[in-house]
Amino acid sequence: MDIRRVVTGHDAAGKSVFVSDDAVRPARPTLMPGSQFHQLWGGDTAPQFPDDGSMPQWHSYFPPVGGFRFAMLTLPPSAGTGASEAPDIEKGLAEIEELLPGMLGYMDPSDPGMHTTDTIDFEVVLEGTVVxxxxxxxxxxxxxxxTVVQNGTRHRWKNPGDVPARMAVFICGASHANVTR
Known part of the structure; x- marks a missing residue:
């Protein structure tokens, strides 16, 4: 899916301006065939205005308390998403860490896909079916x-359909007594 991101900001006089209009390429981890992660915007602190419309600093896939993320996700059908050849697991895990920093730290290695985050997530299903x-x-x-409001619960996503499912997601960092970074 082609994703376009238009960003506004303020000029030196405080006037509203368009500062960018770009295509956003997805992250496509080898170990997650068919998955796409369009990381659209984020920050590790609350925004302050007026601003120049540049991307705030952020360092990990999930935000800290006071931080936020805006993304679109594509989940491939659960059946038939295996790789055609055996992947190099070590290389694939390093790739996920590079493309989606910190995500693997939230995953339950004993129960694939199951994870708990210290965030509140607002999700909208755009296309397809997800469980x-x-x-x-x-x-x-x-x-x-x-739509879903995900309040830091342990969960996983599945696509039972035969076509990719797409979701828009806004994630806010939150305090969670049972999740430590």
Whole structure:
């Protein structure tokens, strides 16, 4: 999917201006075939205005308390997403860390895909079907137009369909007594 990001800001006189209009290329980790992560915007602190419209500094996939992330995700169908040849796991994990810094630290290695973050996530399903599974096996099926407010719960995402599912996500860092960085 081609994603366009238009950014506004302020000029030296405080007037509203367009500062960029660019295509955003997705991260496509080898160990996650068919997945796409469009990291659109983020910051590790609360924004202050007026600003010049430049991307704030941020360092990890999930934000710290007071930070935020805006992204689009593409989840491939759960069936038939295996790689055609055996991947180099060590190289693939290093690639994920480079493309999506810190994400793997939140994953439960004993239960693939299951993770808990110290964030509040606002998700909108744009296309396809996704299943949100919680740690006790409870599931809800979501379709285009459905939304989720994810309050730091242990969960995983699955795509039971036969086409990619796309979601828009806004993530806010939050204090979570059960998650440590």
């Amino acid at each position: 949100l599974e919680l740690d006790d096996g409870a599931e809800v099926t979501l379709r285009a137009g459905d």
